[in-house]
Amino acid sequence: xxxxxxxxxxxxxxxxxxxxxxxxxxxxxxxxxxxxxxxxxxxxxxxxxxxxxxxxxxxxxxxxxxxxxxxxxxxxxxxxxxxxxxxxxxxxxxxxxxxxxxxxxxxxxxxxxxxxxxxxxxxxxxxxxxxxxxxxxxxxxxxxxxxxxxxxxxxxxxxxxxxxxxxxxxxxxxxxxxxxxxxxxxxxxxxxxxxxxxxxxxxxxxxxxxxxxxxxxxxxxxxxxxxxxxxxxxxxxxxxxxxxxxxxxxxxxxxxxxxxxxxxxxxxxxxxxxxxxxxxxxxxxxxxxx
Amino acid sequence: xxxxxxxxxxxxxxxxxxxxxxxxxxxxxxxxxxxxxxxxxxxxxxxxxxxxxxxxxxxxxxxxxxxxxxxxxxxxxxxxxxxxxxxxxxxxxxxxxxxxxxxxxxxxxxxxxxxxxxxxxxxxxxxxxxxxxxxxxxxxxxxxxxxxxxxxxxxxxxxxxxxxxxxxxxxxxxxxxxxxxxxxxxxxxxxxxxxxxxxxxxxxxxxxxxxxxxxxxxxxxxxxxxxxxxxxxxxxxxxxxxxxxxxxxxxxxxxxxxxxxxxxxxxxxxxxxxxxxxxxxxxx
Numbered sequence: 001x002x003x004x005x006x007x008x009x010x011x012x013x014x015x016x017x018x019x020x021x022x023x024x025x026x027x028x029x030x031x032x033x034x035x036x037x038x039x040x041x042x043x044x045x046x047x048x049x050x051x052x053x054x055x056x057x058x059x060x061x062x063x064x065x066x067x068x069x070x071x072x073x074x075x076x077x078x079x080x081x082x083x084x085x086x087x088x089x090x091x092x093x094x095x096x097x098x099x100x101x102x103x104x105x106x107x108x109x110x111x112x113x114x115x116x117x118x119x120x121x122x123x124x125x126x127x128x129x130x131x132x133x134x135x136x137x138x139x140x141x142x143x144x145x146x147x148x149x150x151x152x153x154x155x156x157x158x159x160x161x162x163x164x165x166x167x168x169x170x171x172x173x174x175x176x177x178x179x180x181x182x183x184x185x186x187x188x189x190x191x192x193x194x195x196x197x198x199x200x201x202x203x204x205x206x207x208x209x210x211x212x213x214x215x216x217x218x219x220x221x222x223x224x225x226x227x228x229x230x231x232x233x234x235x236x237x238x239x240x241x242x243x244x245x246x247x248x249x250x251x252x253x254x255x256x257x258x259x260x261x262x263x264x265x266x267x268x269x270x271x272x273x274x275x276x277x278x279x280x281x282x283x284x285x286x287x288x289x290x
Numbered sequence: 291x292x293x294x295x296x297x298x299x300x301x302x303x304x305x306x307x308x309x310x311x312x313x314x315x316x317x318x319x320x321x322x323x324x325x326x327x328x329x330x331x332x333x334x335x336x337x338x339x340x341x342x343x344x345x346x347x348x349x350x351x352x353x354x355x356x357x358x359x360x361x362x363x364x365x366x367x368x369x370x371x372x373x374x375x376x377x378x379x380x381x382x383x384x385x386x387x388x389x390x391x392x393x394x395x396x397x398x399x400x401x402x403x404x405x406x407x408x409x410x411x412x413x414x415x416x417x418x419x420x421x422x423x424x425x426x427x428x429x430x431x432x433x434x435x436x437x438x439x440x441x442x443x444x445x446x447x448x449x450x451x452x453x454x455x456x457x458x459x460x461x462x463x464x465x466x467x468x469x470x471x472x473x474x475x476x477x478x479x480x481x482x483x484x485x486x487x488x489x490x491x492x493x494x495x496x497x498x499x500x501x502x503x504x505x506x507x508x509x510x511x512x513x514x515x516x517x518x519x520x521x522x523x524x525x526x527x528x529x530x531x532x533x534x535x536x537x538x539x540x541x542x543x544x545x546x547x548x549x550x551x552x553x554x555x556x557x558x559x560x561x562x563x564x565x566x567x568x569x570x571x572x573x574x
Contacts, residue, residue: 013380013381016377016380020374020377020378020381020385021388023374023388023391023392024387024388024392026447027391027392028394030395030403030406030407030447031395031403033406034403037405037406051414052409053412054414055413055430057428060414060419061412061415063416063419106305106308109301109302109304112301113298113299113302117291117293117295118291118293119294125302125306128314132313133504134500134559135552135555136504136552137508137529138547138548138551139549139552139555140548141532141536141544142532142536142541142544142548143316143319143548144316145536146320162308165308166312168309171305195297196295196298197297220397221396221397221398227510227514228510228511228529231514232536244399244401244402247401247405248514248515251404251408258405261402262402262403263402265401265402266402269397269399270398272397273398280455285459287459
């Protein structure tokens with residue numbers, strides 16, 4: 001009896017661990033397998049993908065976990081022979097950079113104004129931001145098309161980039177973080193004669209590093225998965241499409257190079273993840289999210 | 291806190307201007323379109339478009355699917371993420387590897403994952419091997435109503451991690467002495483969960499379900515990845531309808547659809563908000 005009681009907590013932890021391990025594997029496998037398949041030769045992938053879509057109950061697709069021969073030919077094809085995938089990859093990167101730079105200029109400033117100042121109408125403005133945050137894309141899409149068209153921006157890159165600069169969710173997120181900064185921090189600077197602008201650049205921004213990093217990573221994830229905006233705002237410009245909208249065409253054409261394309265696309269996301277992981281964790285932890 | 295500083299407008303101006311031009315003005319400007327008939331005279335027709343759109347089968351189908359899919363996805367992510375966060379919380383301070391691998395998909399482009407999804411959910415793929423191993427019949431996952439399963443799983447795979455992180459932060463913020471005191475009083479695991487954890491986590495839980503719900507309205511993405519631009523009826527979403535109408539330059543229909551949807555969304559969130567307030571009142 002006594003023995004059982006002693007053992008119980010460790011057993012429980014073992015089950016917890018087992019469950020979490022299974023979960024972690026489920027989360028990682030798609031990424032790992034995509035990477036793995038990018039090192040198969042194009043011919044092998046082509047043959048493999050051709051076995052899809054057979055409704056013959058006697059047949060299975062092979063479970064491939066190692067290539068017949070390790071090959072970089074898929075990468076050779078997409079990076080050197082045919083640059084169309086690379087072209088769209090560059091498009092994606094340009095959207096991501098343009099959007100993040102614009103957001104960095106506008107959004108923390110607005111969050112600062114809404115969190116560290118007391119003025120008439122502050123709550124009203126914040127209420128509007130919350131309401132806009134709740135609007136699904138389907139609602140804002142068409143009105144936005146009409147505006148962009150009258151501004152002459154439709155079917156240009158700005159149609160995708162500009163609205164994202166003011167994404168309400170990030171205003172909300174960063175404001176919540178700034179609300180939690182201790183008052184003494186800014187009061188001390190004010191006593192030393194620093195104005196609101198000095199305070200912003202030399203105190204608030206550096207202190208907000210975790211949430212800014214987290215916001216940058218989250219917004220990157222959005223940009224790297226753009227679908228709705230380019231499909232509607234750039235419907236007449238196939239040359240401006242990001243890579244994210246092209247994968248189902250790639251899968252259909254099954255040219256054998258699709259996994260290198262996917263792996264190439266995953267790679268920057270992986271770097272962003274590794275670089276900002278600590279910021280995401282700390283940012284969420286320190287933000288008053290209610 | 292800065293008081294009576296004029297410079298606040300300097301900080302607010304760029305953002306407020308952008309919100310005005312790209313969100314607020316279009317939102318109100320679009321209402322005009324939904325109230326006219328779209329002919330060359332552009333006659334004012336009152337709420338006629340709103341009455342008509344409910345007779346439009348494709349709109350109703352898209353709305354129904356969007357609501358159904360989001361009503362499956364958001365609660366699913368919500369419950370799973372809370373369960374996982376609780377498990378992770380038990381392992382604290384260890385378990386960083388598990389936490390990090392759950393968060394990883396959130397940063398991954400689900401567009402690039404589609405290839406693996408097609409392979410796994412193929413009629414001869416790994417999922418069906420499992421199904422057969424369990425003694426069941428193979429399922430055609432990539433056609434018809436079953437298409438919802440891979441679509442939903444792709445959504446859950448990607449969005450689970452961020453919700454887990456939010457829940458974990460909330461769980462860690464609960465002071466440990468509260469539990470110790472409860473244990474001294476003889477409260478068991480369930481008593482502790484219902485007496486301490488849940489009441490303190492209600493505001494966070496509310497935030498997570500709202501965020502996931504907004505996200506789930508964008509499930510068109512996953513549908514488009516797996517089902518293409520003209521998917522099966524079972525996953526035909528509101529966004530598909532709007533893209534089609536937009537392609538036909540039928541602005542009356544699209545704006546009317548948009549505002550009908552907006553009304554429903556705000557109604558739902560309003561109800562959620564009020565019930566959260568009620569729940570908090572009753573618990574404290």
